[in-house]
Amino acid sequence: MATPAVFYLLVFFVAPGLLLFVYSFWTSVAFRIVPDFVLSNYIGSLTSPLFLRVTLNAITIGLSTAAIVLVLAIPVAYYLVYVAKSKLILYAILITWFSSYLVRIYAWRTLLGTNGLINTVLINLGVIDEPVKAFLFSAFAVAITLVHIYLPFAILLIVSTFSEIKQDLIDAARDLGTSFLGGFFRVIAPNAVNGLLGAFMLTFILVAGDYVTPQMLGGASGQTTGLLIADQFRKTGNWPLGAAEAFLMFLVSLAVYFGMLWLCRMTGISVKRRPLEKRRAVR
Numbered sequence: 001m002a003t004p005a006v007f008y009l010l011v012f013f014v015a016p017g018l019l020l021f022v023y024s025f026w027t028s029v030a031f032r033i034v035p036d037f038v039l040s041n042y043i044g045s046l047t048s049p050l051f052l053r054v055t056l057n058a059i060t061i062g063l064s065t066a067a068i069v070l071v072l073a074i075p076v077a078y079y080l081v082y083v084a085k086s087k088l089i090l091y092a093i094l095i096t097w098f099s100s101y102l103v104r105i106y107a108w109r110t111l112l113g114t115n116g117l118i119n120t121v122l123i124n125l126g127v128i129d130e131p132v133k134a135f136l137f138s139a140f141a142v143a144i145t146l147v148h149i150y151l152p153f154a155i156l157l158i159v160s161t162f163s164e165i166k167q168d169l170i171d172a173a174r175d176l177g178t179s180f181l182g183g184f185f186r187v188i189a190p191n192a193v194n195g196l197l198g199a200f201m202l203t204f205i206l207v208a209g210d211y212v213t214p215q216m217l218g219g220a221s222g223q224t225t226g227l228l229i230a231d232q233f234r235k236t237g238n239w240p241l242g243a244a245e246a247f248l249m250f251l252v253s254l255a256v257y258f259g260m261l262w263l264c265r266m267t268g269i270s271v272k273r274r275p276l277e278k279r280r281a282v283r
Contacts, residue, residue: 020247057222057223065207072151073151077158082167105217114136157195201256208225
């Protein structure tokens with residue numbers, strides 16, 4: 001029964017990924033790819049100040065955006081699963097997907113511009129004397145736009161995870177004297193750690209690899225590695241270098257994932273489970 005899914009993954013994910021990995025060891029001369037086996041693409045990327053600066057910027061924006069999205073998504077998901085009696089709010093969240101990705105980007109450009117709503121309100125309230133230009137074409141503009149775009153994805157993932165945790169467990173924890181936050185960190189978070197980590201990593205990967213929003217709202221300080229990689233494929237024609245930079249970002253994503261796993265275990269949210277045979281032996 002898993003054959004169609006495995007075939008789909010092999011054809012559309014594994015095979016293109018392996019081809020891109022092979023490309024990363026080739027070279028490009030005058031928009032012509034030369035089959036070769038060199039490490040210059042990886043070495044050049046790791047020694048490039050531009051790549052390192054943009055990658056650090058992508059990691060910073062990705063982590064901050066993913067953290068904000070997770071903090072905002074958890075209360076909404078909790079309300080939808082354990083408090084709300086109707087799915088009206090959930091439907092309202094889904095409706096946001098009916099608007100185009102580019103439309104939402106242009107909407108934030110309008111809000112954050114020098115003549116936008118935010119600057120106009122601040123001037124009318126007397127908070128500022130002239131429009132703040134730093135709102136637009138900055139890391140702040142990229143982060144707030146990406147939070148708006150990817151928040152519904154995180155909410156749906158966490159709602160799906162919370163739905164598997166019975167209300168009886170939470171009620172039992174409250175009856176035993178734990179507080180609301182204690183019930184979350186002792187009951188909900190340990191059982192939903194995979195979903196929470198999945199929502200965080202999905203947001204981080206999509207944000208760090210995004211190149212449309214940084215191109216339209218980021219300016220010089222809001223660039224991400226996704227934009228740099230896209231330029232290698234679209235403008236310079238250096239596909240091998242773009243492939244090498246893509247796999248370096250893949251390694252960065254793996255490092256962030258294992259770092260988050262370590263953090264969850266250090267804080268006690270996630271506990272390394274023993275195999276079933278060992279648990280039976282202990283009993």
